[in-house]
Structure formats: C-alpha cells, structure tokens
Amino acid sequence: MERRTIGSAALAVGAVGLGCMPMSWAYSTSQQRGDRSLRTVHAALDAGVQLLDTADMYGPFTNELLVGRAVKGRRSEAFLSTKCGLLVGDQHIVANGRPGYVRRACDASLRRLQTDVIDLYQLHRADPEVPVEETWGAMADLVTAGKVRALGLSAVGARAGRRPGARMHDGTIRQLERVQQVFPVSAVQAELSVWSPEALEDLLPWCAARGVGILAAMPLGNGYLTGTLKPGQGFEPDDPRARHPRFTAEMMAANQPVVAGLRRIAEQHGATPAQVALAWVLRQGRHVVPVPGTKREQWAVENAGAAAVALTDGDLAEIDGLPRARGSWY
Ligand SMILES: NC(=O)c1ccc[n+]([C@@H]2O[C@H](COP(=O)([O-])OP(=O)(O)OC[C@H]3O[C@@H](n4cnc5c(N)ncnc54)[C@H](OP(=O)(O)O)[C@@H]3O)[C@@H](O)[C@H]2O)c1
Numbered sequence: 420m421e422r423r424t425i426g427s428a429a430l431a432v433g434a435v436g437l438g439c440m441p442m443s444w445a446y447s448t449s450q451q452r453g454d455r456s457l458r459t460v461h462a463a464l465d466a467g468v469q470l471l472d473t474a475d476m477y478g479p480f481t482n483e484l485l486v487g488r489a490v491k492g493r494r495s496e497a498f499l500s501t502k503c504g505l506l507v508g509d510q511h512i513v514a515n516g517r518p519g520y521v522r523r524a525c526d527a528s529l530r531r532l533q534t535d536v537i538d539l540y541q542l543h544r545a546d547p548e549v550p551v552e553e554t555w556g557a558m559a560d561l562v563t564a565g566k567v568r569a570l571g572l573s574a575v576g577a578r579a580g581r582r583p584g585a586r587m588h589d590g591t592i593r594q595l596e597r598v599q600q601v602f603p604v605s606a607v608q609a610e611l612s613v614w615s616p617e618a619l620e621d622l623l624p625w626c627a628a629r630g631v632g633i634l635a636a637m638p639l640g641n642g643y644l645t646g647t648l649k650p651g652q653g654f655e656p657d658d659p660r661a662r663h664p665r666f667t668a669e670m671m672a673a674n675q676p677v678v679a680g681l682r683r684i685a686e687q688h689g690a691t692p693a694q695v696a697l698a699w700v701l702r703q704g705r706h707v708v709p710v711p712g713t714k715r716e717q718w719a720v721e722n723a724g725a726a727a728v729a730l731t732d733g734d735l736a737e738i739d740g741l742p743r744a745r746g747s748w749y
Pocket of ligand 1: 437438439441446543573574608635639640641642643647693710711714718719721
C-alpha cells in the first residue's frame with residue numbers, strides 16, 4: 420500500500436487506516452464481538468493498514484484493550500493512534516484537559532494498549548475550563564518523556580456550536596494556532612467525506628501549508644456512502660443513526676443520488692462504492708489518511724483496497740458535481 424507521512428514528526432503510515440471505534444462504541448452493541456474484531460485488525464494489518472485509530476473513551480476503555488490484544492506480537496506493524504480528554508459519565512460525556520489527568524490517562528492508555536509508546540496521542544476535545552495551552556503542554560511533556568511520538572488534535576465536533584456565518588473550522592484553526600505556539604501539531608482528526616466535504620474549505624489548506632496531517636474521520640458517512648444501507652431499513656435503538664437526521668427514511672431516500680453516483684464510478688473501476696468514497700478522500704491531498712471504521716474483516720480488507728483505486732480527474736469532477744447531501748448532520 421502507498422505510504423503517507425503524518426506531520427512534522429515525519430511518521431510514515433499506509434495511506435488507509437482503520438477506525439476501531441465501531442468494534443466497541445457507537446453503532447449497535449449487538450454486533451460488537453471481540454473475537455471477530457481481533458480478526459478484523461489482523462486482516463487490516465495483513466492488507467497493509469498500519470494506522471489503528473482508537474480512544475480511551477470508546478467502550479469506555481474496552482476498545483483500547485482490544486487494540487492492545489490485537490497488536491500483541493505485531494506491534495511493529497501497527498501505528499497506534501489514540502485520544503484522551505473525554506470522560507464517559509452515567510449521563511454525559513465531559514471534557515477533562517487538566518495536566519494531571521492527561522498524564523494519568525496516557526499511562527492508562529499505554530497499559531491497555533500493551534505498549535511503551537503511543538505513536539499519535541490526540542486531544543479528543545479541548546476542555547472549556549482549562550486553557551488549551553496547558554493541556555497541550557502536558558501532552559508535549561509526554562513526548563519529551565518518550566511515552567508518545569507525536570501529538571494530534573481532534574476537531575470532529577467542530578460543527579456543533581458554530582456561530583452563524585462562521586466557517587466550519589474557524590474555531591479549530593484558532594485552537595491549532597494556539598497549540599502550535601507550545602508544541603508542533605502532527606495531525607488533525609476531522610470529518611471528511613463525499614457528503615461532508617466542509618473541511619476542504621479551510622482546514623485542509625491550513626494543514627497542507629504547515630505540514631500537518633489529516634486523519635479523515637467518518638469517511639464513509641457512517642456507512643451510508645457504501646450503498647449497503649437501504650432507506651427505511653431501521654437501526655437498532657442503541658445505534659445513534661436511529662436518531663440521526665440524515666438517517667431518517669426520507670433523508671436516506673433523498674440522498675440516494677450520491678450513492679448512485681459513487682456506484683456508477685465504482686463499476687468503471689471494478690471497485691465498490693465504499694472504495695470510491697475512500698479514494699475520493701485520498702485524492703484530497705497527500706497529507707490525508709482516511710480512517711474508515713469497521714468491525715468486519717471483509718470490509719477492512721475492501722477498504723484497504725481503496726488505496727489501489729486511481730480516480731481520474733473526470734471521476735473527481737463527477738463526484739464533486741453530485742447533489743449536496745440533504746439532512747442536517749448534528
Ligand atoms: N475524533 C472523533 O471525535 C471521531 C468521531 C467519529 C469517528 N472517529 C473516528 O473515525 C473512524 C470512522 O468513523 P465511523 O466509524 O463513525 O464512520 P465511517 O467510517 O464513515 O463508517 C463506519 C460504518 O460503515 C460501515 N462500513 C465500513 N466499511 C464498509 C464497507 N466496505 N461496506 C459497507 N459498510 C462498511 C461500518 O459497519 P460495521 O461497523 O458493521 O463494520 C460502520 O457502520 C472511527 O472508527 C473513529 O476512529 C473519530
């Protein structure tokens with residue numbers, strides 16, 4: 420698989436990563452099985468995937484434990500990308516960016532991942548109660564201590580709470596400029612997909628100009644862009660898509676032209692719509708690494724295969740010309 424470099428720390432990884440979140444968090448819990456997930460991670464590594472994205476809050480904690488088991492004996496083949504800064508409570512998820520907490524969280528992640536170094540340590544969300552420079556300073560100390568190789572910022576929730584008229588990532592970019600004064604940012608994790616392309620406007624150019632990598636989260640539109648979900652099929656009650664405005668029967672039907680467009684191009688390449696959706700993300704810049712999430716071996720291998728799908732400029736223009744997705748996202 421083609422390799423890409425993440426940020427100033429010059430860390431090289433396979434161009435397609437693996438999002439491990441669906442193995443133990445979000446989506447329906449009835450489908451989450453550890454044995455199958457271990458096989459999925461191994462199949463992804465066999466297919467040339469290196470970057471495994473997890474977080475201490477997924478589970479909570481069980482996703483890191485699973486990834487730790489999966490890479491035992493194969494640590495040198497994997498690039499471990501995890502996150503701190505969000506705590507799962509009984510009712511709410513709360514941010515904690517206090518330096519002491521960050522230090523404890525890192526040690527706990529190292530134990531769960533069964534490793535002595537985390538390749539990319541990301542701040543999941545900034546804590547509004549703590550200046551982000553303080554949190555970032557504590558994370559930088561972890562690099563100095565050799566516990567972490569590089570730092571990243573997660574900006575997936577940037578859409579929430581945005582001021583009217585502001586661009587999607589204005590707040591993220593302000594945050595990035597602040598933390599860059601303390602220690603270099605190697606990567607930003609942000610949503611990027613055919614039906615959520617907003618990061619192209621501001622965040623991608625900002626990162627490209629500064630040698631900062633992008634981990635493209637939700638590159639398959641939570642599964643919709645793969646064409647395997649049918650309008651009105653319904654979701655299990657603990658799957659957040661059951662309450663998601665873009666996953667109502669009406670919106671899933673309204674957005675079918677997007678899937679039809681991906682399918683048309685996929686047929687020309689002997690590929691699948693999922694692979695075309697990922698190949699589109701890969702074409703947005705050599706600093707971009709998509710992290711498609713799956714718990715299934717077959718889909719992990721299929722997604723890794725997207726690195727070999729060479730979209731033409733005509734394909735890109737066709738995808739960019741597809742109707743804008745309908746239905747609000749958050
Ligand atoms: N930083 C953040 O705040 C944040 C937020 C969201 C996500 N993320 C990261 O981004 C990763 C990806 O996001 P995501 O998992 O929510 O969304 P996604 O990658 O857009 O889509 C995942 C969904 O697509 C399905 N799928 C995957 N490959 C498929 C294929 N080839 N054919 C058909 N269906 C396929 C999966 O099904 P199965 O699960 O049944 O396999 C899952 O339901 C996460 O794992 C996580 O690492 C980060």
